Amino acid sequence: xxxxxxxxxxxxxxxxxxxxxxxxxxxxxxxxxxxxxxxxxxxxxxxxxxxxxxxxxxxxxxxxxxxxxxxxxxxxxxxxxxxxxxxxxxxxxxxxxxxxxxxxxxxxxxxxxxxxxxxxxxxxxxxxxxxxxxxxxxxxxxxxxxxxxxxxxxxxxxxxxxxxxxxxxxxxxxxxxxxxxxxxxxxxxxxxxxxxxxxxxxxxxxxxxxxxxxxxxxxxxx
Numbered sequence: 189x190x191x192x193x194x195x196x197x198x199x200x201x202x203x204x205x206x207x208x209x210x211x212x213x214x215x216x217x218x219x220x221x222x223x224x225x226x227x228x229x230x231x232x233x234x235x236x237x238x239x240x241x242x243x244x245x246x247x248x249x250x251x252x253x254x255x256x257x258x259x260x261x262x263x264x265x266x267x268x269x270x271x272x273x274x275x276x277x278x279x280x281x282x283x284x285x286x287x288x289x290x291x292x293x294x295x296x297x298x299x300x301x302x303x304x305x306x307x308x309x310x311x312x313x314x315x316x317x318x319x320x321x322x323x324x325x326x327x328x329x330x331x332x333x334x335x336x337x338x339x340x341x342x343x344x345x346x347x348x349x350x351x352x353x354x355x356x357x358x359x360x361x362x363x364x365x366x367x368x369x370x371x372x373x374x375x376x377x378x379x380x381x382x383x384x385x386x387x388x389x390x391x392x393x394x395x396x397x398x399x400x401x402x403x404x405x406x407x408x409x410x
Contacts, residue, residue, distance in 0.1 A: 243300040256319040266292040299368035302375030309382030334369040339408045
């Protein structure tokens, strides 16, 4: 006898949930409502071009699934934009949310979201660790020269690269880029132990972890 529940098109989502999960429907509905609220808060900051505030909202949500969803959305947007650009006869970069232009994975966005990556590595859900490592991989591939400069500066006691002395003629844009590269580099460093633990395992994520370790190693010692 088929026990699969049937649904009417006019049924409310809460009724559908009740049929799917029985007595736990209210719990599931509460989790989904909280998750949606977190995404909406982050989206508001995102649409204003405030990547740091969006990342802060994601961090305060305490929901690894929300963070992973945003990371995957950024990666998917980059691929979709690249595909659209190629289809139009060029390799124009994808556009960031809010219509502000620029590449999807900007250095600002990489610096803002990269501190959220290390905690995902210890999640019991493989999807979270996978999103973390995929995002880190894209950061390294996109900004390897800047990350290497930041690593070199850190090795000499700097704070992420750039001219620390200040004075007349300081390149403020260069300083900002160096600071953002430094933030992303620190996140890569914080990920190393977690990625190494995954690489030494036998799970399906081990090959991705080994690849990421090799990429991080290319940045040099710091």
